[in-house]
Amino acid sequence: MSKTQVLLVGAAGETGGSIANGLLSDGRFDVIALVRPASIHKPAIQRLSDNGIQIRKCDLKAPEEHLIEALSEIDVVISCVGPAEQQDQIPLAKAAKKAGVKRFIPCGFITVSPPGGVMWLRDEKEIVYNQIRQLWLPYTIVDVGWWYQLSYPRLPSGRVDYAMTSGNDEIIGDGNMPTALTDLRDIGRYMAMIISDPRTLNKKILAYNLVSTQNQIYQLMEELAEEKVDRNYVPEETICSRVVAARQASETYPFDPIKFIPRYLAEYQYSWGIRGDNNPEYAKYLGYHLTTELYPEFQPTDFREYLESVIRGTAKGVYTDRVISRKHQRHFPRTESSDSPIHSHFPADRVQRIPHVAMI
Numbered sequence: 001m002s003k004t005q006v007l008l009v010g011a012a013g014e015t016g017g018s019i020a021n022g023l024l025s026d027g028r029f030d031v032i033a034l035v036r037p038a039s040i041h042k043p044a045i046q047r048l049s050d051n052g053i054q055i056r057k058c059d060l061k062a063p064e065e066h067l068i069e070a071l072s073e074i075d076v077v078i079s080c081v082g083p084a085e086q087q088d089q090i091p092l093a094k095a096a097k098k099a100g101v102k103r104f105i106p107c108g109f110i111t112v113s114p115p116g117g118v119m120w121l122r123d124e125k126e127i128v129y130n131q132i133r134q135l136w137l138p139y140t141i142v143d144v145g146w147w148y149q150l151s152y153p154r155l156p157s158g159r160v161d162y163a164m165t166s167g168n169d170e171i172i173g174d175g176n177m178p179t180a181l182t183d184l185r186d187i188g189r190y191m192a193m194i195i196s197d198p199r200t201l202n203k204k205i206l207a208y209n210l211v212s213t214q215n216q217i218y219q220l221m222e223e224l225a226e227e228k229v230d231r232n233y234v235p236e237e238t239i240c241s242r243v244v245a246a247r248q249a250s251e252t253y254p255f256d257p258i259k260f261i262p263r264y265l266a267e268y269q270y271s272w273g274i275r276g277d278n279n280p281e282y283a284k285y286l287g288y289h290l291t292t293e294l295y296p297e298f299q300p301t302d303f304r305e306y307l308e309s310v311i312r313g314t315a316k317g318v319y320t321d322r323v324i325s326r327k328h329q330r331h332f333p334r335t336e337s338s339d340s341p342i343h344s345h346f347p348a349d350r351v352q353r354i355p356h357v358a359m360i
């Protein structure tokens with residue numbers, strides 16, 4: 001049987017890298033990476049090529065005829081672009097419709113949350129989903145739990161610092177909010193099943209490994225590391241105030257990652273830590289199908305074993321090669337819609353007033 005031809009956008013990124021690995025090791029797919037010309041000489045792209053991935057050079061901002069050409073003979077498109085590039089997927093979706101692509105997976109891969117003002121990043125993605133539906137383009141939206149790789153606290157000894165993206169020393173609220181977790185490395189294995197499954201066409205899927213609370217994660221980390229970790233509980237009012245401040249600071253355009261990163265980080269904490277959105281039961285209510293029900297035979301990476309590898313010093317950190325600089329600024333040619341319901345989510349009496357300062 002001929003292999004399914006998959007065009008992967010963002011194959012050198014964190015999510016895209018997991019998906020490239022998962023599809024290649026499954027064996028049923030040819031993986032073709034869409035790489036923008038500016039990145040073609042990056043060592044990460046050479047590594048993709050060495051692993052048997054074909055490279056097609058094209059920017060998402062290229063003229064439509066170039067995108068259609070890049071999509072020739074492609075069955076499935078999977079997009080894993082970063083937060084700033086969500087709407088660049090719209091021309092790709094239009095070209096995919098014209099090229100006859102059989103399934104388009106836009107860049108979801110975010111924690112569960114409702115659209116409409118809770119999370120800016122969610123709303124950026126929903127704009128793309130609406131465009132896809134207007135095109136009547138076959139699609140699957142895949143969201144995932146909070147990555148294992150971002151979930152655990154720092155140890156006072158510093159021995160897990162090598163694998164940490166940030167200090168991660170905050171417990172949101174009382175720490176008892178259940179949240180879905182997914183090993184970043186399992187996303188590709190989930191995708192191999194999801195894109196081959198007719199049941200997932202035109203559906204939303206939550207791919208997750210387990211549900212845990214921050215208190216449970218801290219306890220497990222202490223037990224495995226035999227180290228005491230201080231508890232730094234951050235109350236709901238502080239999280240809400242941070243969200244408001246980050247929204248105020250990010251209101252101006254052009255898009256500035258220095259201001260938007262604090263915004264979407266605060267909104268993530270608000271969504272999964274305070275509202276409790278990132279939960280399989282709520283996902284089902286929102287219309288998601290769960291991988292635990294679709295694929296009961298799937299063996300996810302065990303969270304305890306993952307934490308043991310972190311403590312042992314053999315885990316791989318995420319975003320270890322990143323520098324955010326002003327050169328990544330870009331223009332968003334639209335007005336912000338997700339600020340408008342701010343007071344329905346953050347009534348004035350619940351929010352500490354914050355001076356209008358830039359968040360750095």
Ligand SMILES: NC(=O)c1ccc[n+]([C@@H]2O[C@H](COP(=O)([O-])OP(=O)(O)OC[C@H]3O[C@@H](n4cnc5c(N)ncnc54)[C@H](OP(=O)(O)O)[C@@H]3O)[C@@H](O)[C@H]2O)c1
Pocket residue numbers: 009010011012013014015016034035036038039042058059060061080081082083085088107108109110111121144145146147150
């Ligand atoms: N659930 C969680 O815990 C969690 C955590 C983090 C992120 N996420 C989600 O995962 C999604 C993907 O994030 P990530 O961190 O995996 O991404 P990432 O590592 O930043 O990678 C983004 C990729 O997109 C490529 N790209 C950007 N613009 C492009 C263009 N115009 N043309 C072609 N390629 C382009 C980049 O290529 P270059 O090499 O050319 O730059 C890069 O390979 C995010 O949208 C976020 O919602 C979820």
